[in-house]
Amino acid sequence: MTMLNSNTLRIASASGSVTDRRHGLAELAHNEDIQFIVGDWMSEYNMTTRGGAKVKGNMESSEFETSFMESIEPALQDLAARKIKVAVNAGASDTKKLHDVLLADIQKKGLDLKVAWIEGDEVSDLFQEAVRAGDEFVNLTTGQRLKDWDFDPIYAQCYLGAWGIVEALKQGADIVLCGRVTDASPTIACAAYHYGWDRQDFNQLAHAYVAGHFIECSTYVTGGNFSGFKSLPGLGIDIGFPIVEISAAGDFVVGLQKGKDGMVTENTCKAQLLYEIQGPMYYNPDVVAILDDIVIKQIGPNRVHIGNVKSLQPPPTTKIGITALGGFQAEVHFFLCGLDIQEKASLLERQVRNLLDESKYHTLIFRTSGSCETDPSSQDAATVDVHALAVANFVRPCTDTIMQSYPGATFAVDARQAAPKPYYEYFVSIFPQDRMRHICHTPFNGNSISIDPPRDTVPFVLDQATYDTKAPFDLGVFGPTTRAPLGYVVHARSGDKGSDANVGFFVRHEDEWNWLRSLLSTDKIRLLLGKDYVGNQIFRFELPNIWAVHFLLKDHLDRGVASSSTYDVLGKNVAEYLRSKWVDIPTQFLARGRI
Structure with missing residues (x-):
């Protein structure tokens, strides 16, 4: 185990999604002994909605994630005074606009903070060129070929790696804004910059990658979303954000923001490790972390050491998310109470389907949620929800059947969810890194630096090894x-x-x-x-x-x-x-x- 000391790199995570608590970044900047703050405001959901809105010309929506500005604005004074650097995923489909808005705010406050931004995640033009050239795209989750997809792509965005952020930090940036790098890339970049790692330091990069994975969802590693939540100390109402201490060798310790609820234990760390991985090989555009032999060890209160991560060269490809307009979506909720719930739900579904022309719908689904408990203690305990989901011109046939339907037939009178709203379909595949334009826009005179793709690569493996226990116990x-x-x-x-x-x-x-x-x-x-x-x-x-x-x-x-x-x-x-x-x-x- 590498010994950590007072000079060890310390990185805090201030956000895991656009829905995270917005006070975190300012609190960390004011109170914690750290060199870097990272955060993620991106997800597959806002990748599709922001990208789709941009293509449709809806400029009210086609921009960065505004909650990031709400998070960083109150932190700017402390970031400048304490020389804490920031690297974040928040640009969505307009990172340049976020850069300009943030820079204007900094200048208005008279602060000495230099801002860089990373370009290259938006690849709609490169994707369309590849399609016209006959390149095959296969969905990583369904195995479907793009040419067999029922939808027309309108937007494409790739996941970038860490080296654009590293270059921005080398060029003097205090804040680095990204549109869509991988969730862990800001952490990898901070560590690589701090220790001077190069692109061939795969073992160190793999550890930093896993460290980034541990904190990319902020409080998920400090007690949030934890199946052992009943063991949380205190009231659990203000769970602290995580801080990782990364050594020069790459191994790291996960800790907790001081003075807060929450906890860091072997079990909270195990839970976060297992979240959203795809197999023993954990892929990133800059390195592959091999997880089979990882060691997670409690070394003190709210301090867990992680090491023994193996590594492999990165793939020549990265993940691409392809967005298409799916159509319009609407939903209606009915409430069923008491006995014969399944029979009531079946009657309702037959009646509604009889009033609909199903050829108009890409999706028409009825779901019954919940059940009436035995000898219910209240009417609420005896009530379940039937959720019907489809598209435009949907609500009237649903409500028109109410007078002929099951005993106690009731629908939700708030019909806002029944109004048709556009939604997006999403197709996930891979894209060659050497075809992308990965660019660091530095803080000085509009200078831009191109980032080379990885050269030492190993092909991406979609179907990783799968096995049952080879020698199970009776x-x-x-x-x-x-x-x-x-x-x-x-x-x-x-x-x-x-x-x-x-x-x-x-x-x-x-x-x-x-x-x-x-x-x-x-x-x-x-x-x-x-x-x-x-x-x-x-x-x-x-x-x-x-x-x-x-x-x-x-x-x-x-x-x-x-x-x-x-x-x-x-x-x-x-x-x-x-x-x-x-x-x-x-x-x-x-x-x-x-x-």
Whole structure:
């Protein structure tokens, strides 16, 4: 383990999404002993909506993420006074506009802060050239070829790596603005700049990549979205943002903003590691981190050391998100109460479908959510929701059937969701890095520097190794069992990448590991998914050092966040659903207390 000292690089994360708390950046800049602040305001959702709006000429929407300005404006004085540098993903489809707005604000305040911005993520023209040249694009989640897609692409955006940010920092930038670099690229860049790493320092870069992954979702690693949330100290109402301390060798410690709620433990770190990975090879445009043998070790209160990350050269490609206008979406909610819920829902669906011309709809879905509890304690406890989703000219046929429908037929009188709204389809593929224009716009005299693509590369592997436990234990050796929810003894975390869902499970005690890896086979996951399993491929691998089993559920999320018809558009509740499923758990494990 590398010894960390007072000169060790310290990076804080101030935001994990456009919906994060906006006071974080200013608090970190004012109170913490750090050299860098990173943050992410981007997602696949705003990549599609901002890009689509830009193409349509809706200038009220085709800009940067405005909540970033709300976050950084109150921090500017401290950033200048304390010489803290910032690198963020916030430019969306107009990073230059964000640069100009921020620079004007800085100049108005009379502060000495130099701002750079990174260009090259918007690749619509390069993508269209590739299509005209006959290049094949295959969807990473569905396997569908672009030419078989039902939609016409209108916008394309690629994920850039870290070296444009590194160059900006070398050129004297205090703040570096990006439109769409990978979530971890700002952290990689800060470490590479601070220690002078070059592009061949793959082992150090891989560790920094994982460090960036740990903090890219801000408080997800300090207790947010954690299946063990009941163990959070305090009220959990102001969870601290994370700080990573990265050594010159790359290994790092995850810590917590001082004076805040939340916690950093082996389990919170394991949960974040398992979030949104695709397999043992974790891809980035600058390096591939190999996760099989990662070691996560508590070294003190709210201090966890991470090391033993292996590396591989980066791929010659990076991920590209292709946006198309999907059409218009509307939804109506009905409320069902008491007995015969399924029969009532079936009657309602038959009646509404009879009044609709289904040939007009790309998607028409009815979902019943919830159930009436036995001998309900209140009317609310006996009420469930039926969600009908489709497109324009949809609401009247839905409501027109109400007088002939199920007993107690009631629809939501607030019809704002029933008004048709445009939505976007999203197609995820890969694009050659050497065809891109990766440009650093420096703070001085409009000077621009082109960033070369990686030269030492290894081809991208879509389908990574998948395997069940090679020598499973007979589950009977763990002693008597009790039927109970899996989540009483097993943590889990899940997320989305396009329409793929990933979910990782891990246990708290070493002697539970052999039980977990023997229980959770791919067949068992299919069984636990129940009606949600529709035959798509499942990939599985193990992380024995952290007692974890990870599954990648291909095309599980109905086309992804921008166009999904499900409640769980980000896949975050796949884990919680599976933890609620009942299995036979060794009684000795339950005796330790439930999570």
